[in-house]
Amino acid sequence: MPKQVLKVLVVDDDFMIAKLHGKFISSQKGYQLAGIAHSYDEAIEIMDRVQPDLLLLDVYLPDQSGIDLLKTIRMQNRRCDVILITAAKELEIVEESFRFGVIDFLIKPFDLEQLQNNLTKYAKFKSRLTASSQLDQEKVDDLKKLRIFESAFNPINQKGIDMRTLAKIKKCMKSSPDPLSADQIAKLAGVSLSTTRTYLSYMVEERELTEEQKYGTVGRPLRLYRIVR
Numbered sequence: 479m480p481k482q483v484l485k486v487l488v489v490d491d492d493f494m495i496a497k498l499h500g501k502f503i504s505s506q507k508g509y510q511l512a513g514i515a516h517s518y519d520e521a522i523e524i525m526d527r528v529q530p531d532l533l534l535l536d537v538y539l540p541d542q543s544g545i546d547l548l549k550t551i552r553m554q555n556r557r558c559d560v561i562l563i564t565a566a567k568e569l570e571i572v573e574e575s576f577r578f579g580v581i582d583f584l585i586k587p588f589d590l591e592q593l594q595n596n597l598t599k600y601a602k603f604k605s606r607l608t609a610s611s612q613l614d615q616e617k618v619d620d621l622k623k624l625r626i627f628e629s630a631f632n633p634i635n636q637k638g639i640d641m642r643t644l645a646k647i648k649k650c651m652k653s654s655p656d657p658l659s660a661d662q663i664a665k666l667a668g669v670s671l672s673t674t675r676t677y678l679s680y681m682v683e684e685r686e687l688t689e690e691q692k693y694g695t696v697g698r699p700l701r702l703y704r705i706v707r
Contacts, residue, residue, distance in 0.1 A: 518542035657702035
């Protein structure tokens with residue numbers, strides 16, 4: 479079965495930002511830019527034509543709000559997920575968008591690496607969802623980890639994971655063709671060994687890393703980590 483290509487509609491009233499995000503999405507493997515809209519009405523018109531899998535949706539639009547568009551999508555039972563772009567201070571908007579099934583958030587200000595993390599997580603979610611012919615509790619729990627409730631808020635707040643430190647460790651690992659030990663990663667990232675181990679455990683749990691053991695002649699086996707590409 480060919481790998482699913484995910485169509486994304488960017489909805490943002492800022493022409494420059496929308497163009498930047500659209501260009502970045504086009505560069506991501508497994509993704510296709512379905513269009514760019516700068517208003518509620520334009521978004522609806524494009525959605526009728528292309529039926530995107532995902533909206534990258536800013537809250538602020540010139541005619542109606544992003545939340546209004548989200549509500550319309552749900553009322554019309556469109557099969558489309560939404561990553562909502564909002565500001566950290568807008569707690570009421572975040573709470574309301576939860577009720578309408580937002581799959582993830584991007585909190586302003588954010589960089590393209592954060593957007594890439596969200597897209598990677600969404601692609602994993604769709605892949606595992608379509609691959610599951612039958613669901614059991616274990617598979618449901620696995621899918622939940624890729625949703626907003628288990629990714630952008632809970633692990634960050636409850637497990638002490640900082641996105642910048644996480645990105646730094648990922649960058650070091652992506653640059654290495656060989657698996658690395660925790661000590662090597664700590665030195666490359668400029669992070670303490672204890673902190674590095676915390677992040678490695680989190681990434682293994684999130685299935686972003688594979689963990690293997692290298693046995694020597696004496697002492698404990700060496701744990702090596704390889705990023706899932």
